[in-house]
Amino acid sequence: MTVNHGVIGSSPIRDAFLIINNKFVNFIDTNYWLVMVKLLKHKIKKQSFLIQIMELNNAIKSRHSVRKFKEKKPDWRDIIECIDFARYAPMAGNNFTLKFIIVDEKEKIENIANACQQKFVGEAKYIVVVCSNSSRLVNAYGEKGEKFNKQQVGAAIENFLLKIEEKKLATCWVGYFAEEQIKQILKISENTEIEALFPIGYELEKSYVKREKADIDSILYFNEFKKKRMKEPHHVD
Numbered sequence: 262m263t264v265n266h267g268v269i270g271s272s273p274i275r276d277a278f279l280i281i282n283n284k285f286v287n288f289i290d291t292n293y294w295l296v297m298v299k300l301l302k303h304k305i306k307k308q309s310f311l312i313q314i315m316e317l318n319n320a321i322k323s324r325h326s327v328r329k330f331k332e333k334k335p336d337w338r339d340i341i342e343c344i345d346f347a348r349y350a351p352m353a354g355n356n357f358t359l360k361f362i363i364v365d366e367k368e369k370i371e372n373i374a375n376a377c378q379q380k381f382v383g384e385a386k387y388i389v390v391v392c393s394n395s396s397r398l399v400n401a402y403g404e405k406g407e408k409f410n411k412q413q414v415g416a417a418i419e420n421f422l423l424k425i426e427e428k429k430l431a432t433c434w435v436g437y438f439a440e441e442q443i444k445q446i447l448k449i450s451e452n453t454e455i456e457a458l459f460p461i462g463y464e465l466e467k468s469y470v471k472r473e474k475a476d477i478d479s480i481l482y483f484n485e486f487k488k489k490r491m492k493e494p495h496h497v498d
């Protein structure tokens with residue numbers, strides 16, 4: 262029996278796969294034990310290879326907002342790596358409209374926290390400030406430009422958040438802040454909008470309150486708005 266392992270794609274967020282007896286077996290299970298059961302089925306010893314269990318599922322499902330941080334300061338290079346992943350998000354006309362400012366000066370962090378009126382923001386060692394300028398999109402797409410900009414900012418931020426999760430860093434999306442105040446602190450130009458702030462640190466143990474997520478049934482329709490069934494029930498006379 263030949264056993265191979267590998268990863269798909271160049272990103273560290275990736276699928277796991279095995280090639281067993283030249284047959285491609287894709288492990289889409291995030292559940293460790295399900296993967297182990299599959300291995301047993303194929304009579305493969307756990308120790309015989311390294312498994313990359315689908316990290317994307319884990320990153321999406323385990324991401325959560327953190328508002329209490331450890332004293333330990335993260336490595337700024339890790340934060341840059343997370344920002345780097347934002348670049349791969351889809352962009353209307355491939356126009357990247359975002360800028361990221363990493364802030365680590367204590368006084369600025371305190372002033373930003375005041376502008377947010379949220380104490381925990383001031384307790385982070387870094388704040389990543391996400392800005393955007395929609396003018397190129399508005400030039401290209403008229404009034405749709407603003408909407409496109411908001412959508413692609415969200416897409417880029419989600420990439421950033423998933424990478425933060427993968428690197429075991431912690432953050433919370435902060436959307437409530439006095440924009441003009443922060444613009445002054447960071448010397449942000451008139452035509453640039455502040456989209457969101459992300460205080461970054463390491464999560465303080467046991468600080469996380471798990472939030473209920475919307476039920477799939479409550480968000481999904483088929484073929485028309487509010488139609489909740491894929492197929493009409495079959496009537497038997």
Ligand SMILES: Cc1cc2nc3c(=O)[nH]c(=O)nc-3n(C[C@H](O)[C@H](O)[C@H](O)COP(=O)(O)O)c2cc1C
Nearest residue numbers: 324325326327328379433434435436437438471472
């Ligand atoms: C657009 C936006 C703005 C938000 N603004 C704030 C904020 O100002 N302060 C805060 O503590 N959390 C803020 N949050 C975080 C949400 O409260 C949080 O994502 C939500 O409660 C779900 O929890 P989870 O992130 O752990 O899944 C914001 C989230 C989004 C998407």
